Amino acid sequence: MREETDVGSALPAAVTARDLWTSAAAPGVFGAWECLLPAQALSWTDGVYDLFGLARGSTLSRSMTLEHYREDSRREMERLRSEAIRTGRGFALDCRIRTPRGEDRWMRLLVGVGRENGRVTRIFGSKQDVTAEKAMWSGLSAAARGEPQTALQGSSGLAQRLREAVRGERTAQADLALAIVDVDGDGKLEERFGHAAASEALRCMNARLARLFPDALLMEPIGPGCFALLLHLPGGQRTLAPTLDGAQTLLARPISHGSQAVVPVMAIGAALSNASHRDDPGKFVAEAEAALLAAKSAGPGRCRIFGGVVTLPVPAGAARH
Secondary structure: OOOOOOOOOOOOOOOOHHHHHHHHHOOOOEEEEEEEOOOOEEEEOHHHHHHHOOOOOOOOOHHHHHOOEOHHHHHHHHHHHHHHHHHOOOEEEEEEEEOOOOOEEEEEEEEEEEEEOOEEEEEEEEEEEOHHHHHHHHHHHHHHHHOOOOOOOOOHHHHHHHHHHHHOHHHOOOOEEEEEEEOOOOOOHHHHHOHHHHHHHHHHHHHHHHHHOOOOOEEEEOOOOEEEEEEEOOOOHHHHHHHHHHHHHHHOOOEEEOOEEEOOOOEEEEEEOOOHHHHOHHHHHHHHHHHHHHHHHHOOOOEEEOOOOOOOOOOOOOOOO
């Protein structure tokens, strides 16, 4: 559910990753919509009108609303829409739109399919402004390029191996994911547990990663308490997210060292490959590092994928309704 975002300039010094994350996590304009078939009769809630910059309650036509989509987004949306009507399966897509005042926005489109007597009679769903979320990912990626977060970009040997994997014929059509596991992001593992226990924890973490990802195309330490993995995961984000979440749960198990129990507090950031990375593998690294920044900003023990949905963690003990 991701289109390419433009990488802008590095973040101003006063703007932190946490600032971007908090801003992006604030709910954007959100609304519901429905389109009756085959008449193509549209209905929107006020939030969708606001997202498109149109007067609430104004007359809608599908041809008119399509004019607000950027061409690449419109083309992909139309393809997926036709497929949804044909197959009865919904979809999600992030689209670029432009308001009548010329404001460019990112919209997250969720589509469901309704049937009557076995026939698709309507499609419906939600539309949400995710412009701040896209700006966050672009800003974090630019920041990571300007000030690398790990030793991965500075290692010529690792960079060359990554370049070969991204450009290699065997993986050209595959889904590649670059994950960075930071076990000691605050640099206090040794301070909290002592040198021997910290060393044992990192050795154990390396062994756990090897067991969890025996088929990794690349798995290397890239600094104290930090590991890089290049994975072949067909299925994209749908596969990567649960894979990393499950791995994080297993990696975070306490590590025994004498009478001590070392509990790793880690962050994982990952990015999925796309066509632009073949000519610019450094962008792939920057996106994984941007996701690592986002994971750290979201709080301890977090995993984030570049371009993924932004949410703030629920504080411990918060009331549930």
